[in-house]
Amino acid sequence: PAGGSAEVAVEAMCPADATWAKPAELAMRYAVAGTPWSGAITVPVLTVQRIPADAPGRPADFAIAKPDQVVNFFEADPAQQANVWKGPQDCSAQVWLARGDGRLRIRVAVRDDVHHQAGPAQDSWRGDGIQLAIQVPGQVGFWEVGAARGNDGAALSHVWIRPKDGALQAADVTVTTAMRDGGLDYDIAIPLTGLGIDDAALERGVRFNLIVNDNDGGLREGFVRIAPGIGERKDPAQFPLVRLQAP
Secondary structure, three states, rough: OOOOOOOOOOOOOOOOOOOOOOOEEEEEEEEOOOOEEEEEEEEEOOOOEEOOOOOOOOOOOOEOOOOOHEEEEOOHHHHHHHHHOOOOOOOOEEEEEEOOOEEEEEEEEEEOOOOOOOOOHHHHOOOOOOOEEEEOOOOOOOOOEEEEOOOOOEEEEEEEOOOOOOOOOOOHHHEEEEOOOOOEEEEEEEEEEHHHHHHHHHHHHHHEEEEEEEEOOOOOOEEEEOOOOOOOOHHHHHHHHEEOOOO
């Protein structure tokens, strides 16, 4: 009726190869019958990555290896071409998420031609290492947690950002690393109680993002990431929404 309103629910399938390199958008075209009114609007879409129960050999939940997932600080400087991203062998990653034993587990297989991390933990973003972020519905703010392997082999962890009343400490984050030819494997375990969430919340969905910093020994060259929202600026609205199935 005149002056009235209506809601229309639209369900859309996200492309199977989506990498969340930029926020998803849906272009909607409309025409009002019996009137000259028509047009198009662009609507942000809440995309969901459904994470299956962990199993040996399961494909990665996120692959970070494409040029549009790379942020490099020296591409416009001809004198710094040695520090420009040279491909997946330079820095790339595969990421798996899982839940179990009251913990959120993040496994990351990093390809990196040179590993350099001088620490300390709170400054680990300057060297090779991981920054991961989680936003939980209902919490005010979000989590940003770091994990790295020092040049001496020591495991490093740090919590840079907490939601209001967040209790998680760096000591609560378990980081295990293993060097291999051409890269480094991470196994990160975070207690759900520290994050203030439970299994039900993981099934409903939380926002998750991750970047891998790259430093070949001189300076931080840049990073590769699942999606924007950590390294360029802090914007949890750009994190992918993930739902983790029960183990």
